[in-house]
Amino acid sequence: MKVLVLGGDGYCGWPTALYLSDAEHEVVIVDNLIRRRWDKELGADSLTPIRSLEERIDAWLDVSGRRIDIEVGDLCDSEFARDVIDRHRPDAIVHYAEQRSAPYSMIDREHAVFTHENNLIGTLNLLFAIKELVPECHLIKLGTMGEYGQPNIDIEEGYIDIQHNGRSDRLPYPKQPGSFYHLTKVHDSHNIAFACRIWGLRATDLHQGVVYGTLTAQTERDPRLVNRFDYEGVFGTALNRFCVQAAISHPLTIYGKGGQTRGFLDIRDTVRCIELAMLNPADQGELRVYNQFTEQFSIRRIAELVTDAATKIGLETRIENLDNPRVELEEHYYNAKHTRLLDLGLQPHYLSDSLLDSLLNVALEYRDRVNHELIRPRVDWRTTADQAGPETEPAAVVA
Amino acid sequence: MKVLVLGGDGYCGWPTALYLSDAEHEVVIVDNLIRRRWDKELGADSLTPIRSLEERIDAWLDVSGRRIDIEVGDLCDSEFARDVIDRHRPDAIVHYAEQRSAPYSMIDREHAVFTHENNLIGTLNLLFAIKELVPECHLIKLGTMGEYGQPNIDIEEGYIDIQHNGRSDRLPYPKQPGSFYHLTKVHDSHNIAFACRIWGLRATDLHQGVVYGTLTAQTERDPRLVNRFDYEGVFGTALNRFCVQAAISHPLTIYGKGGQTRGFLDIRDTVRCIELAMLNPADQGELRVYNQFTEQFSIRRIAELVTDAATKIGLETRIENLDNPRVELEEHYYNAKHTRLLDLGLQPHYLSDSLLDSLLNVALEYRDRVNHELIRPRVDWRTTADQAGPETEPAAVVA
Numbered sequence: 001m002k003v004l005v006l007g008g009d010g011y012c013g014w015p016t017a018l019y020l021s022d023a024e025h026e027v028v029i030v031d032n033l034i035r036r037r038w039d040k041e042l043g044a045d046s047l048t049p050i051r052s053l054e055e056r057i058d059a060w061l062d063v064s065g066r067r068i069d070i071e072v073g074d075l076c077d078s079e080f081a082r083d084v085i086d087r088h089r090p091d092a093i094v095h096y097a098e099q100r101s102a103p104y105s106m107i108d109r110e111h112a113v114f115t116h117e118n119n120l121i122g123t124l125n126l127l128f129a130i131k132e133l134v135p136e137c138h139l140i141k142l143g144t145m146g147e148y149g150q151p152n153i154d155i156e157e158g159y160i161d162i163q164h165n166g167r168s169d170r171l172p173y174p175k176q177p178g179s180f181y182h183l184t185k186v187h188d189s190h191n192i193a194f195a196c197r198i199w200g201l202r203a204t205d206l207h208q209g210v211v212y213g214t215l216t217a218q219t220e221r222d223p224r225l226v227n228r229f230d231y232e233g234v235f236g237t238a239l240n241r242f243c244v245q246a247a248i249s250h251p252l253t254i255y256g257k258g259g260q261t262r263g264f265l266d267i268r269d270t271v272r273c274i275e276l277a278m279l280n281p282a283d284q285g286e287l288r289v290y291n292q293f294t295e296q297f298s299i300r301r302i303a304e305l306v307t308d309a310a311t312k313i314g315l316e317t318r319i320e321n322l323d324n325p326r327v328e329l330e331e332h333y334y335n336a337k338h339t340r341l342l343d344l345g346l347q348p349h350y351l352s353d354s355l356l357d358s359l360l361n362v363a364l365e366y367r368d369r370v371n372h373e374l375i376r377p378r379v380d381w382r383t384t385a386d387q388a389g390p391e392t393e394p395a396a397v398v399a
Numbered sequence: 400m401k402v403l404v405l406g407g408d409g410y411c412g413w414p415t416a417l418y419l420s421d422a423e424h425e426v427v428i429v430d431n432l433i434r435r436r437w438d439k440e441l442g443a444d445s446l447t448p449i450r451s452l453e454e455r456i457d458a459w460l461d462v463s464g465r466r467i468d469i470e471v472g473d474l475c476d477s478e479f480a481r482d483v484i485d486r487h488r489p490d491a492i493v494h495y496a497e498q499r500s501a502p503y504s505m506i507d508r509e510h511a512v513f514t515h516e517n518n519l520i521g522t523l524n525l526l527f528a529i530k531e532l533v534p535e536c537h538l539i540k541l542g543t544m545g546e547y548g549q550p551n552i553d554i555e556e557g558y559i560d561i562q563h564n565g566r567s568d569r570l571p572y573p574k575q576p577g578s579f580y581h582l583t584k585v586h587d588s589h590n591i592a593f594a595c596r597i598w599g600l601r602a603t604d605l606h607q608g609v610v611y612g613t614l615t616a617q618t619e620r621d622p623r624l625v626n627r628f629d630y631e632g633v634f635g636t637a638l639n640r641f642c643v644q645a646a647i648s649h650p651l652t653i654y655g656k657g658g659q660t661r662g663f664l665d666i667r668d669t670v671r672c673i674e675l676a677m678l679n680p681a682d683q684g685e686l687r688v689y690n691q692f693t694e695q696f697s698i699r700r701i702a703e704l705v706t707d708a709a710t711k712i713g714l715e716t717r718i719e720n721l722d723n724p725r726v727e728l729e730e731h732y733y734n735a736k737h738t739r740l741l742d743l744g745l746q747p748h749y750l751s752d753s754l755l756d757s758l759l760n761v762a763l764e765y766r767d768r769v770n771h772e773l774i775r776p777r778v779d780w781r782t783t784a785d786q787a788g789p790e791t792e793p794a795a796v797v798a
Contacts, residue, residue: 078508078512078785082785109477109523109524109527112523112527113477113520113523113524116519116520116523117516117520120515120519120586121512121515121516124508124511124512124515125508125512128508128511128783128784128785129785131783131785132784132785133785151568151570152566152567152568153561153563153564153566153567153568153570154563154564154566160561160563160573162552162559162561162573163562164552164553164559165552165553167551167552167553167732168551168552169550169551169552171550171552171573171575172573172574172575173573174559174561174570174571174572174573175571175589176570176571176592177589177593178593179593180590180593183586183589183590183593186586186589187519187582187585187586187589190574190576190582190585190586191579191582193575194576194577194578194579194582197726198726198780198781199781199783327596327597333566381597382597382598384527384530384597384598385527385531386477386481386527386528386530386531386532
């Protein structure tokens, strides 16, 4: 199949592009390289020394003999979006091209607005271009488990059957997102549902959990193919961050009590889930939602698992509970369904098996590259600031 | 109380500003006058000869002795939003300042994107300014009954108690909006809920039905105070349009079968509902949702009522079923709750009593101003177009 990977230079996009190319799909990466600029803005860098997109592509050609095309541009530029789709006429589009950090979206008004414009307008432009040019193309959109928030009932996969006053209906699962970033994903979900209903497009919205790990069978084939690994307080997710903290003998920083429970998955499962969705497309007119994670853990439990694994290889760690910079329940019911990707054939990598092999060892390998000042949370949900003018420093970012 | 009426030059905003001023609140109208520019873009005009905002304000001072201040500017300009709130420090903000036409949002990609940017970014700027400057200010936001769509169960007021797998929770009512405009209102609802939860703001989201009529006790006091009355296919709502059609012996144009059922209310009830919400504010941290309408009718039934009333005054009318330009169910269950504003003291004006007095007679009075070419629907949901360039004509608008 011919597939565009939007955001194919990013943490999930890059290994997805390689995986799909390795599986003999015809892959085109579309990216505006903005993720690298955000690193600069934040004074941060990937733990792993990632190469330029051109070097990456050349390396993949060297080791695999397979070419991945690149289109550099911004989906918020509607003519670019239209032109790329017009020239490539893909069978499927994997859409990672969004600002995906909750803390980044909470820095201040400007970052909240940017996240809205970037994520919503890019996706709207995409929907219009698909409708106009390739209405049979299958859109595979990355959503997030965070769209659901923390309801006191089981979380279903996108829809819920509701009995009410003697009648019943299957309705979109109510969403209670917890950051401006998560809000944009909910907005996208509604917009895509509408486009499928009105125009007969077809889409799969993958509500993804917290991704951990950096290695895949493809990225391991050459050092130039190494994937990014974020550990700092803005783009680094909890498990990756804990591993880096263990590697540098920094306390594992739990926000609040740590009873916050989330779905997690190995990045090797992310790339496989994308292919499973691609090979089993939604029907025309259908927006399918799959919850894309393999195990659920509390943050406290994750910290304990990292501590145990670290101890085994002689690292001393301790846990530190920080004031929670987010506004969220710290002890709550959480039971999220995630059977639909398993039904399609997903065979999960479990955390217990990969913690040492693909997480702690990577953190150890690159620990000299860690910037210790960037590890603690730098953005507080409560103090997200309006701004007097564009020259002002982001008020919620404190080093 | 000191109140800002955002969008105070518009169809609901203007009579609201007058009503609140008449009730001795201190009123400031904030508006960028864009509604008048949309008329020009569409080659349309209010049926009633509305005056400039300055003339309106002067006339109100003449007849009432009460001054309404004006701030002309765009909420999408965050410095303007911040500055206005900083200087006026309102107790309440009534927020009508959004693009509110479903067909307008469906003209083409550019209009869909504009509606998203205008409505979402304006509201985000507002939320940040309130948080920073007047966190106790009560935000009264106009949403729409169209956020709910057409579920097969009763529609509650914003939230629904769900029993599921032996557990229960009160969750946001699932939304299935039917146009890009309606989608932006759903996005706003989620953003406002988040701001209330995270920052402790307080807000009332009035999910308003289809408003009809143009006269209020205040606008009737001087011809210069006349309110706008939209009848054309983009901004005109069904009931107002039917009255104009009856007045000029044009068939009443029903889209599809006409079994589409909606909540309706008289504009005199709109202005009263706003005051009721203002006088009974939400608690800090709370987003309250009220369904703001008084009666529900199918479009077919509305057409019959207009026909009957027109016949009484000697007008000949007939009904014409057009191909539905929208994508929606034309026969469906609809039962929407609307008790909370009644509980606060709303005494509704019912359609049966006002159809002749405040609707048909206004249409008759101004029938010479009707542009017959603008009455039929000009925007089709299915053909909403992407655009090759900014110079292209909106593809879905056909005269």
